[in-house]
Amino acid sequence: MLAALAAAVIFATGFTAAGPAAPAEAAVPTTIPLTLTNSSGRADPVYIYNLGTLLTTGQQGWADANGTFHAWPAGGNPPTPAPDASIAGPANGQSVTIRMPKFSGRVYFSYGQKLDFRLTTGGLVQPAVQNPSDPNRNILFNWTEYTLNDAGLWINSTQVDMFSAPYAVGVKAPNGTTKTTGHLKAGGYNGFFDSLRSQPGGWANLIQTRSDGTVLRALSPGHGIGAGVLPASVMDDYINRVWSRYTTSTLTVTPFTDQPNTKYFGRVSGNTMNFTNSAGAVVTSFQKPDADSIFGCYKLLDAPNDLVRGPISRTLCAGFNRSTLLANPNQPDTSPASFYQDGVTNHYAKKIHERMADGKAYAFAFDDVGNYESLVHDGDPQQAYITLDPFN
Template sequence: MRTGRRTLRRTAAVAAGVPVLLSAAPGHVSASTAAVRTVETAAAAETRTAPPALLPLTVTNRSGRGEQTYVYVLGTNLRTGRLGYVDAAGAFTPWPAGANPPSPAPDVAIPGPAGGSTKSIKLPLDLSGRVYVSFGTKLKFFLTPDGLVQPAPWAAGDPNRDILFDWTEFTYNGSGLWLNTSMVDMFSVPQAVEVTAGDGTRRRTGDLVPNGRERILDAMRNQPGDWAKLIHRRADGTRLRVVSPHKGIDTGVFSPTYMDGYIREAWATYRNTTLTVVPFADQPARKFLGRTDASGVLNFTDASGNRVASFARPSTKDVFGCDGRLQAPNDPVVGPIARTLCAGLHRSTLGYVHTQPTTDASRFYKRTVTDHYSRKLHAHTVDGKAYGFAFDDVGNFESLVHDGSPRSAGITLTPF
């Protein structure tokens, strides 16, 4: 079965222009994302080959741009819980102690590939984190006594705001590699990810349709409402990125009540109609039944009639962040139900499709009030897969590759 996603715990004062802070404590995923972990059966674990201690990872530059690129491999050592960085040879080094106010982190940039070329690096086993790539300028990271301050370019005071960059996310452990593109916070640099299995089988996802980046940005610019305000331009006119509506709410450029009417209608629907949640595709008999009570709380019972979860009506920000009143703990009941509700609201199927999740993508994003950011990302990918919001993996619509015994992996910066 599929489990909840994990990332590093973060605390950020975005409104004050403070970038994302990642502490050493692993925690539940919030609006920022990490790769999906899959639980293997004991039999599968026994038959597969153990992942190599150092996994070859190539970064290929097919962007068509001429700037110098810089690569950063940052993450958490899963054995020790220490935050650190990796050099091109795959050696992990913990970060030194930081300070208050945050002190500059050491320069750990790996010279990236020039246009049309490839940079080969090694990914060590038992690491979970991000691979950043920037164009033209090195990224600026900072350290506090509690952790690493990562770029948050949606915040006006962030020193990386005018840099063209993006990242992919990964987990590499004894169960294999999970590697995914992520647009949960923003979309900037089109990338594809791939993994090659021990038998030579190759899986790839993340490719955009031709001229996909410009088409996404144009579509956001032309979407009525606050959506165009999510696009960031540099002084030279370069469209650097489009940020998610959740980040737009954080920074005051997107309406914090955008979804409120739809959410209210969805919760009201289940006063007289039962919502059936079947969160595990491989356990179709495991169902949770939801009804909204007189106080506006959506309560769920299990097959025995026991109440197992309750959700007060969330805010627009809760939905776009899949957090707050939709917070999804890494447990076998409340978290899976919360993930399902959040996905249904983003895709505007909740309140209309009464068994959730639905995996019929033809029914997604059909309402006027919907997550148009995620809709446009999915619409401009070759295979329809994208990580447009934190629980876009519900139903397997995320841009993720996984293999339990990988031979190699790759990240390609595709044309734009």
């Protein structure tokens, strides 16, 4: 999503926090507690950052441990160092509770050293470790994305950009129950990297290690293509078969579960897949995508926030990443038994989902098609949680 350090200015989230405004008497407090528990087994010091956009004003900034908002100062070109927004995190086996304000943003955590944030004239520069010159390239870190507003809390565990330091998120409801997601199965962390190393076709090159041998992360395949470590042609065989199949047959897309009669019909002509509505009128068209468009769910599979092209594109993106478009002409296919069965698929996403305790992940931007995203929500959140999990 963020291709280079200087370009990584705005938050890119893998989910949309949408919903009706809560009634005034049930409004979420200005801040809620966030408890971070360190179960990592690592002795390194942990640093926490709560960065985002203050929803009441639209300002970018950070929150301190008390949930007080601080706006970023003006940046420069080249980017200038940001103020130190770090909060001391918990030692292994300990917990720390801070306050989170009504943000749309990220909570970062790093092991061993602080992250290096910069400011441009356009705002905060996010770490972009697919760029070899990013100052955070050799730091072990990760982040969660969240939105807290009057309609509640949405918080996820994300692998859209990379798979790295393991963690889970949770939210406590008023009745005292806690919803969690993001935990790996026992052995899932090492199992993921072992499986990726053994996957032919360049997938092992997504793994980044530090000079001391520490495994830092695996880049998402879109970033791998951008960094030149995964072949740009990695999905071509599947794409060509899809294009050939729907030259002589029809791909039916029913993008809204609550609108089963809203259908669009795709047929390929040359380099273009045209979608018609039930009246036979062409409503949108897609040029033959490449792997980068598929993995990023953008470019040739752009998904605007509308009611036609965006929902169709989301469905195509999920179908390509999960390799369900040939096995099922009716999309979206939301049966997990059908996912990733073709030899040409998003192996990164496949291996992550296989190792998640609940099967849920944000391994690509529209992993929420069929509700397979690692996201929890509550309309009246009492407490949020982040658990730093073991590296095993």
